[in-house]
Amino acid sequence: MRWTWRQAVSRRMSRHFLTxxxxxxxxxxxxxxxAAICGVHxxxxxxxxxxxxxxxxxxxxxDVRRALWTDRSLVKTYGPRGTVHxxxxxxxxxxxxALSAIPARSGLPESARLSAAQSAEVxxxxxxxxxxxxxTLEVPVGPVLDSACLTLDELDSExxxxxxxxxxxxxxxxFGGMAPRWRQAIAAASYTGVLVFGPNRGPKTxxxxxPVSSLIDETGPEPEVELLRRYLHAYGPASPRDFAQWLAAPLAWASDVFEGARLEPVSLEGTEVWLNAGDAEPVDPPARGVRLLPYFDPYVVGSQPRSLVYPGRASERALGRGQAGVLPVLLVDGVVAGVWHQRRAGRRIVVTVESFSPLRARQLAQLEPEAHRIGExxxxxxxxxxxDVAVRAHA
Structure with a gap:
């Protein structure tokens, strides 16, 4: 089956609830x-x-904060690429x-790394x-948490x-110096179902x-294959290289996961990519209109190829060393066509939009409700x- 780039954009916009x-x-x-967008960065x-x-x-x-800290239907933890999600x-x-199945890689010299036994002990x-x-500390407990909430400094001591x-x-x-050796096991502790983030205590994490739901089900289907299925539903058509980049995983590992899944190959502008079996019908009609997406929005972070998601001037102005999401972006018909910034003073929020090419009257009119929604x-x-938007890209 042959797909055009416009069909891929329309599908992703639809699956991300942006249409x-x-x-x-x-x-x-x-x-x-x-869940539908494979996590919130x-x-x-x-x-x-x-x-x-x-x-x-x-x-x-x-409402979002209630889901996180009262209902606990959302959990703040380490997700794809070891970043907070x-x-x-x-x-x-x-x-x-799935994340614990990715082969571990460390940029630290061998003398600084934790051994397997040390990591397990930590x-x-x-x-x-x-x-x-x-x-020696009275530790605050969250509304429905049944264990302590400790800062990094407190965990250092303990x-x-x-x-x-x-x-x-x-x-x-x-940032700002050298941290204790044990801290390189924090993400691994989250992937084994030991810890998640608690509510901030003032400025401190x-x-x-x-929760019990974080424990890996050893009897269920392969979680990495299930995660691939969800990724392709939201970001497909895609290749093993795209999946590997999204997770910061080795390409060989991602290719093996593709081999173990039920997929259908399609041709996207002449390049072979894959979708879940039985889910290869293009989405119509094509995505139209403008949208304002914030820093690190999953739609732009997970979508490939970058050269088509960030075409022309967008590749120079809205990417940071090839990294997507480092600036809030203006989407026009599903691709990056500008950047924006918001500055707040009390209840007043000034939303400044810079388009890389002139917008038509209809598109300008669509920006008003987009900015209004940001305020809501x-x-x-x-x-x-x-x-002009003069802010720098976020690291």
């Missing part, structure tokens, strides 16, 4: 929306709130099973510390106390015990301006 929003717009549908919390809000016509940031609590076993120490809490001085060796490069989600009053 027609989520039908069930009540807050209860938030985890389903997060939460490196910037306000951007993550927007990622869900632009796909759901009613919810606000208050909000994932549906019901899907954690699949995510953890993970046991993390679990014990979160179960018991710090003995893990070293339970393991040994070697865990405190400052060998892991971090906390960690707490993962962030619980403020948005004002739209057209002009």
């Amino acid at each position: 027609v929003p989520v039908a069930a717009s009540a807050p209860a549908a938030i985890p389903a929306a997060a 939460a490196q910037i919390a306000s951007a993550a709130e927007l990622q869900l809000g632009v796909r759901m016509p009613v919810i606000t940031r208050t 909000w994932l549906p609590a019901a899907d954690l076993a699949i995510w953890n099973g 993970i046991r120490a993390i679990a014990d510390a979160l179960d018991r809490g710090a003995p 893990v070293v106390r339970r393991t040994g001085p070697w865990a405190a060796d400052p060998v892991v490069p971090m 906390t960690f707490t015990r993962a 989600i962030l619980e403020g009053d948005a004002e739209l301006t057209i002009g």
